[in-house]
Amino acid sequence: MNKKICLLLCALLTVLPAGCGAAGAGNSQNPAPAVAEETVREEKGEGVMTHEEYVAAEIDTPVVVETYVQGVQSLWEESVCLYTQDHEGGYFIYSMPCTEEEYEKLVPGQKIRVSGTKSDWCGEIEIIDASFELEEGSYIAPALDVTKLLGKDELIQYQNRFVRFEGLRVEPVKGFDTPYLYKWDGSGKEGDDLYVTLSKDGQLFSFTVESDLCGSDTDVYQAVKKLEAGDVVDVEGFLYWYEGANPHITSVTVR
Secondary structure: OOHHHHHHHHHHOOOOOOOOOOOOOHHHOOOOOOOOOOOOOOOOOOOOOOHHHHHHOOOOOEEEEEEEEEEEOOOOOOEEEEEEEOOOOEEEEEEEEOOHHHHOOOOOOEEEEEEEEEEEEOOEEEEEEEEEEEEEEEOOOOOEEOHHHOOOHHHHHHOOOEEEEEEEEEOOOOOOOOOEEEOOOOOOOOOOOEEEEEEEOOEEEEEEEOOOOOOOOOHHHHHHHOOOOOOEEEEEEEOOEOOOEOOEEEEEEEO
């Protein structure tokens, strides 16, 4: 979603009444794990933060992390947004300067060292004003099943990680003929972001196919357009945050 639009929405948008309210972000993240997973501690280079140190850092302060590219948005005006993760947590890199030549090297799995400023934008903790260096190493994160945390405060512990939600129900969009919208308000067209409402235990949640990540020619974009209200689906994607959980999904499977 365009940030100029979203800055207005931060002030005006009424989020879905159940499950999409703003939760604590950034320094409020509880480092205690809420989902069983294998913990791998990775040795960091000199001056590089662990994920725990990154979480504890104050907003608007310098940060340095070593992380691995997991998803790459389209190159726009020589800058790029990255979904990245190490073995301990996720990092979203916003609008990082990048040439076309550098962009070609930012493939999933590539290890990078990122220096920038920690920022909070409508609950999304991200690194801005960033620069990067390529490093030796590769890692592709498995999708972590966080279904049981959907609608709970603990979910924010996994912000920006590659996650999985299972057994969600597709809900109709009130006032529209389809269970999805082009753009958040239905004002868009083919090629724009897709918004779909999914539910769990009666709570409603907004999921997005971010067109700069998964365009109209991707399987997930076309799969969402085929969904019908009442379908039960499993989805995977990056746990983006916008006034609450707003996952950017990369796959959807109808049961």
